[in-house]
Amino acid sequence: MTFVSDRVIAGRLSTGLKRNPTRMQTRVKICGITRPQDAIAVAQAGADAIGLVFYPHSPRAVEIDQAREIIAALPPFVTTVGLFVDAEETTVRRVLAAVPLDLLQFHGEESPAECRRYARPYLKALRMREQADVLATAKQYHDAAGLLLDTYQAGVPGGTGDRFDWRRVPAHLAMPVILAGGLNAENVAEALTTARPYGVDVSGGVESQKGIKDAYKIRSFIAEVERVGRD
Numbered sequence: 255m256t257f258v259s260d261r262v263i264a265g266r267l268s269t270g271l272k273r274n275p276t277r278m279q280t281r282v283k284i285c286g287i288t289r290p291q292d293a294i295a296v297a298q299a300g301a302d303a304i305g306l307v308f309y310p311h312s313p314r315a316v317e318i319d320q321a322r323e324i325i326a327a328l329p330p331f332v333t334t335v336g337l338f339v340d341a342e343e344t345t346v347r348r349v350l351a352a353v354p355l356d357l358l359q360f361h362g363e364e365s366p367a368e369c370r371r372y373a374r375p376y377l378k379a380l381r382m383r384e385q386a387d388v389l390a391t392a393k394q395y396h397d398a399a400g401l402l403l404d405t406y407q408a409g410v411p412g413g414t415g416d417r418f419d420w421r422r423v424p425a426h427l428a429m430p431v432i433l434a435g436g437l438n439a440e441n442v443a444e445a446l447t448t449a450r451p452y453g454v455d456v457s458g459g460v461e462s463q464k465g466i467k468d469a470y471k472i473r474s475f476i477a478e479v480e481r482v483g484r485d
């Protein structure tokens with residue numbers, strides 16, 4: 255059984271969630287939160303979601319207790335996303351048992367079956383290497399809550415701080431697209447008008463150093479997204 259039904263997918267198609275129509279506010283996820291105070295700053299700035307990186311090799315990696323403290327600091331209605339990179343099933347299940355996550359994000363080479371086995375809504379990340387096929391990937395992971403398109407850099411699974419060519423984002427996709435990779439307050443407006451994604455995901459562009467978020471940069475980033483969203 256898939257978590258997202260065909261009816262939901264059909265609904266997304268008919269409501270245009272795959273693409274951000276004019277006047278619809280772009281959703282914002284701030285990834286790589288490592289401290290409760292950063293989670294509060296993110297929520298106060300008006301972000302829709304925070305990302306917690308359960309990938310031990312990342313400079314933004316969090317432990318289970320740390321993740322619980324961060325989430326406990328959040329006000330209601332901020333989505334919590336747990337990010338994994340080719341993690342063992344037991345690892346994901348251990349995190350799920352202890353941390354109240356709303357959404358999973360699979361940022362490695364996880365197969366559709368591996369993404370589905372937790373019966374939770376999930377985002378699948380696709381790193382935009384030259385031969386990446388966005389349409390085929392969306393078909394393959396048709397029950398995903400969204401497809402997160404990120405920059406490809408050999409040996410670095412995410413958080414590269416680099417952008418890719420936003421013109422590569424297809425105009426029509428049967429699921430929400432979340433744009434990631436090298437976004438910041440200076441370039442997000444151009445990214446939105448070029449790719450028109452459902453949402454954006456940023457990490458390095460709102461940090462003062464790796465894993466430490468900067469409240470001013472977060473506010474500037476969200477202000478830009480809101481400004482473009484209102485046009």
Ligand SMILES: O=C(O)c1ccccc1NCC(=O)[C@H](O)[C@H](O)COP(=O)(O)O
Pocket residue numbers: 285286305307309312313314337339361404411412413414415416434435436437455456457458459
């Ligand atoms: O952020 C990390 O350190 C990371 C490590 C391994 C896999 C994914 C990771 N981050 C994933 C994200 O969702 C980031 O927001 C996305 O890659 C964009 O990062 P950035 O280019 O720094 O904005």
